[in-house]
Amino acid sequence: MAVSMRDVANAASVSLGTVSNVLNAPEKVSPATVARVQEAIDRLGFVRNDAARQLKAGRSRCAGLVVLDIGNPFFTDVARAAEQQAAAHQLTVLLGTSDGDGTKERAYIDIFTEQRVFGLMVSPVGEDLDRLEALRRRGTPVVLVDRDGTGTQFDSVAVDDVAGGCLATAHLLDIGRRRIAFVGGPASLRQVRDRRRGAEKAVDQVPGARLEVIETTTLSVLAGRTVGEELRRRPAADRPDGVFCANDLVAIGVLQAFTMLGALRVPEDVALIGYDDIDFAQSAVVPLSSIHQPTALIGATAVDLLMAAAGAEDRAPAHPVFVPELVVRQSTVA
Structure with missing residues (x-):
């Protein structure tokens, strides 16, 4: 008993x-x-009986965090930083991963709502934010993570992915590459679309440069390896001389396909750059150039915004957008 x-x-x-x-x-x-x-x-x-205490208070000391893919070290680092910052506010973070599936994302939102979480931090799969808006109207603070919420009633924290895509592609152009391929997907993810837009902006500014878009179904090593194998089989004249991948996992897969049989040299034959600057990037067989995102700052800021939204109902939402940085390694400069 x-x-x-x-x-x-x-x-x-x-x-x-x-x-x-x-x-x-x-x-x-x-x-x-x-x-x-x-x-x-x-x-x-x-x-x-903490559940009874939370029921009486109307809100728990747990915050929900739904990310696109916990298998991506970028989101792992964001979650770790959010957890550390939440602990400073006597909050516990409950984590869910949508795997880029809108149905799974909605299920997590419903579960966390039923648990009466203190607040919810979400990296949305698509553009439909109605479920989150209904939750916000009922008094639960919501923060968009890795998504700029400007123009919405949500607080948000993001990185300028258009600038990041432009930065990565401009670097390939600066080292003399003119046949650029952008590899990543699905296009339903805003991060992918914005990084591609940045690549298009950079290519448009250089006469004679062209951009080929190769869409993948996921942002995974396997997806990158599949694309890399296809590019490796092409004649040299039809092959890009510079590849910008939408994240580092895809870039690592492309790198594996290029180098496993020694068929293509990186960067001599094809220069390669990724996005996120995960730990694996610098320890790859050819250290990978990448676009760095401040993961710790993103996670901590998301929690701070959640606390601010919970503490003042009539405040205007905040939308900090961080600037990405170029990290140059051997995959683009021999």
């Missing part, structure tokens, strides 16, 4: 209110009484 707070009060010879204060506001109770109550808790094996 579960031990109740009343059992603890009886064992410690104190009132029920004193036990409640020891659990929730120990500074209101003398140290000797706190010690006596704590001894009774330990001896009886009392575990507080």
